Amino acid sequence: MKKWVVAAKRADFKAIGEKYHIDQVTARLIRNRDVTGDDALREYLYGTIADMHDPEEMKGIGEAADLLLFKMKEKAAIRIIGDYDIDGVTATYILYTGLKKCGAIVDYEIPDRIRDGYGINEQLVQNAWEDGIDTILTCDNGISAIDQIAYAKKLGMTVIVTDHHELRTREEDGKVHAILPDADVVVNPHQPDCPYPYKDLCGGAVAYKLMQELYRKKSFPDREIENLIEYAAIATVGDVMKLTGENRIIVKEGLKRLNHTQNIGLKALIRVNGLEDREINSYHIGFVIGPCINASGRLTTAKKALELLLCGSGERAEVLAEELLSLNTERKELTRQGYEEAVKQIESTSLKDDKVLIVYLPDCHESIAGIIAGRIRERYYRPVFVLTNGEKSVKGSGRSIEGYSMFEEMQKCDDLFLNYGGHPMAAGCSLERENIQPLRERLNIAAHLTEEDLTEKICIDVPMPISYITEHLIEELNVLEPFGTANKKPVFAEKDVSILGARILGQNRNVIKMQVTDTSGIVMDALYFGDVEVFRTYLEDKYGYAETEKLFQNRKTGITLSVIYYPTINEYRGQRSIQIVISDYQ
Structure with a gap:
């Protein structure tokens, strides 16, 4: 059972509304996202590229840019x-x-997920050396590659690491020390002595900041680097980073450019997904475009996705885009099968009693373990690791819940892993098969998770009567976009909404359309896209079969629900009307 709680953060919402010419509801929503003070409010509402931090503030960036310029000069x-x-x-x-x-003089290599595993490895270093490569430049990896980078240095190569992942640490003399690779330069905002004010950048954003510094040293106009911000935006949303501060600006500005992209490959990918005439937002990156880009790295090679982005031919781009779409469809089916097998395993064993779920699916494609872990977490609301057989060892991915730092907990079991890395909310690992059960036991013994921790909370931003909704307010809510992690879509709620009638719609009969009203007498449409059978069973248990049947015949009943919703505008045949989309009910 989910627990509904109302956000109770205080501020003078009337004064904020008057100062920034926004509704008090919008002011409350912004405060609920911990945006306080004039500077932060102004950046949240009106922030542009000009408000981004100077890349030189990031430790190592100036040095890395200078080293790259020197290498270019030396050819x-x-x-x-x-x-x-x-x-x-x-x-x-x-x-x-x-x-x-x-x-x-530059080329690239992207590791094969199955053959190479995550990030740089000794074979990739050896290959580079044999190919006459002088300098290795990592992105989105390298911070944990201590031995691999030491090997590159032993071969006499120059190594520049750009990454955003957490650093490994060791405790010595009662102090915690960061473990860094012996690269020529390391660029990562998580370095303990890095003064960069915003730490939550993804790998693509760190790469963008490095190129920003390099372009500046080459005296290129600002618009040249701004041409790359749409890719940093795709990376930020796709890697599920917090949409706060600088990330919010990157995504907001990137989306403006993505909606008019000149990239032939992205245009083709947008077209095959039926988004050509739509306003692309963070949802489309996270759930439509992004999964297609990820699918190539999961089921074949990520070089296909990179080839699409680099494509100069419309014809070739169309072929590649269709291929990525097809791979993503295949990935969805494999995910469904793996998810169903995982649920069956949990429900039929003692796993269901664990606070930290370790699910071993030996035949699951290792590339989708993380997606399945995410879906299992949604169903059971507890930290989840999904493990499967890799080529040489068991591999897996984890997804966590608030209050459980996956990376920190994994460090306590360091001796059980062959390799691991990640964030508080997600992680990847490899281990020997015989260590699966010890890992399950030790993680669960160490997990100090209470029933409260394991109860999913839905935080209501504003308890708001549906009669308060106006078209103007709905339009104004757009100022809060882009939505995503740490800047979630607003959550509104109202108690005891009367349901006047309901009918099931959709080709798969998976949508319920209702007419609802509250004590003001305002009547509007409401849509529910959840499980239709569960919804109907809930009403039958609470109000009885006869009342529920009358409701779906559009006859008067006494059925009321408390609902969580989001307001939208429905346009049909030139007519505009306000409706709500219900996401949960009690």
Whole structure:
């Protein structure tokens, strides 16, 4: 059962509304996102590229740009080593395109998820050395590659690391020390002595900041680097980063450009997904475009997605875009099968009693373990690891809940892993099969998660009567976009809404359209896209079969619900009307 709680953050909403010419409801929503003070409010509402931090503030960026300029002057060969996910692919694109423009001799390598695993490895270093590469430039990886980078240095190569992942640490003499690779330069805002004021950038955004510094040193006009911001935006949303501060500006500005993109490959991908005439927002990156880019790295090679972004031919772009769409469809089916198998395993074993779920699916495609883990977390609301057989060991991905730092907890079981890395909310790992059960036991013993921690909370921004909704307010809510992590779509609620009638719609009969009213007498349409059968069963249990049947025959009943909703405008045959979309009910 989910717990509904109302956000109770205080401020003078009337004064904020008057000062910034916004509704008090909008002022409350902004305060609920912890945006306080005039500078932060102004940046949230009106922030532009001009409000982004100077890249020189990031430790190592100036040094890295100077080193790259020196290597270009020496005509040294540079190889970018990226990652196979959306962040790694777009970061590679940003660095490759930027360095090419600066005149560098540069190529790229993206590890194969199955053969190579995550990030740089000794074989990739060996290959680069044999190919006559002088300098390796990583993106979205490298911060944990201590041995691999030491090997590159032993071969006499120059290494520049750009990454955004958390640093590994060791405790010595009662102090915690960061473990850094012995690269020539490390660029990562998480370095303990890095003064960069915003730490939550993704790999693509760090790559963007490096190219921004390089372009400035080459005296290119600002608009040249701004041409790359749409790729940093795709990376930021795709890697599920917080949409606060600088990330919010990157995504907002990137979306403006993405909606008029000149990239032939992106145009083709937008077209095959039926988005050609739509206003693309963060949802479309996260759930339509992004999964297609990720699908190539999951099921074949991420180089397909990068080839699409670099494509100069409309005909070839169309073929690649269709291929990525097809791969994503295949990925969805594999995910469905894996999810169903995971649920069956949990429900039929003692796993269902664990606070931290370790699900072993030996035949699952390792590339979709993280997606399945995310869906299992949504269903059971607890930290989840989904493990499967890799080529040489068991591999897996984890997804967490608020209050459980996955990366920190994994460090306590360091000896059980062959390799691991990640964030508080997500992680990846490899381990020997015999360590699965010890990992399950130790993570659960160490997990101090209470029933409260394991109860999903829906935080209501504003308890608001549906009669308060106006078209103007709905339009004004657009100022809060882009929505995503740490800047979630607003949550409104009203108690005891009367349901006047309901009918089931959709080709798959998976939508309920209702007419609703509150004590003011205002009547409007409401849509529910959740599980129709569960909804109907809930009403039957509460109000009885006869009353529920009358409701779906559009006859008068006494059925009322408390609902969580979001207001929208419905346009049909030139007519505009206000409606709400219900996401939860009690």
